[in-house]
Amino acid sequence: MPTVLDTRIQNRFRVQPNHANNNATLHGGTLMKWLDEVGAMSAMRFAGETCVTARVNELDFERPIRIGDTALVEAYVYDSGRTSVHVALRAWREEPRSGETERTTASSFTFVAIDEDNTPVPVPELSAETEEGEQLRERALAADY
Numbered sequence: 001m002p003t004v005l006d007t008r009i010q011n012r013f014r015v016q017p018n019h020a021n022n023n024a025t026l027h028g029g030t031l032m033k034w035l036d037e038v039g040a041m042s043a044m045r046f047a048g049e050t051c052v053t054a055r056v057n058e059l060d061f062e063r064p065i066r067i068g069d070t071a072l073v074e075a076y077v078y079d080s081g082r083t084s085v086h087v088a089l090r091a092w093r094e095e096p097r098s099g100e101t102e103r104t105t106a107s108s109f110t111f112v113a114i115d116e117d118n119t120p121v122p123v124p125e126l127s128a129e130t131e132e133g134e135q136l137r138e139r140a141l142a143a144d145y
């Protein structure tokens, strides 16, 4: 039975001028793409199957990420259904020299595990196991991803 912490994946992206919007900050669509990529990795680690994005739940752009910052994206599975996988997503801007971070974004995406014919397939049960896993799960269920 996979645990919440087994599914926790972080990735960093260097925010370059070609990622900018007209405000010279990171384009929200680019960030959504990065959230989707890291979220899918987390869902697949949990399911042991290919997963596709079925739904982008609420997505809050709380703070901008500047060009030259590092975008730190974290995903973990906090709930599952028969074939669906619910992934909490958060992003931070990270100052590359100091490592200082500020949370910028919170969301959750729903993925569905599928077979080679694109038919939904069952996923395992999720275990919190540790206190940290339980805290992450509770935070996401309370919608503070």
Ligand SMILES: CCCCCCCCCCCCCCCC(=O)SCCNC(=O)CCNC(=O)[C@H](O)C(C)(C)COP(=O)(O)OP(=O)(O)OC[C@H]1O[C@@H](n2cnc3c(N)ncnc32)[C@H](O)[C@@H]1OP(=O)(O)O
Pocket (backbone or CB within 6 Å): 029, 030, 032, 033, 036, 052, 053, 054, 055, 080, 081, 082, 083, 084, 085, 110, 112, 114, 118, 119, 120
């Ligand atoms: C470069 C800069 C440019 C920027 C520009 C912006 C970029 C911004 C990027 C954003 C990122 C977007 C995301 C892209 C990432 C891909 O490109 S992935 C490809 C896009 N996704 C797809 O093509 C999936 C299309 N959908 C499907 O194939 C089918 O609906 C699915 C998901 C396989 C489900 O099949 P189904 O026949 O509906 O299955 P069904 O048995 O009814 O339901 C199965 C389960 O799915 C759940 N489910 C089905 N539909 C949904 C739904 N809509 N919501 C929630 N759950 C659902 C059901 O509740 C059920 O759950 P369980 O009870 O089993 O746990």
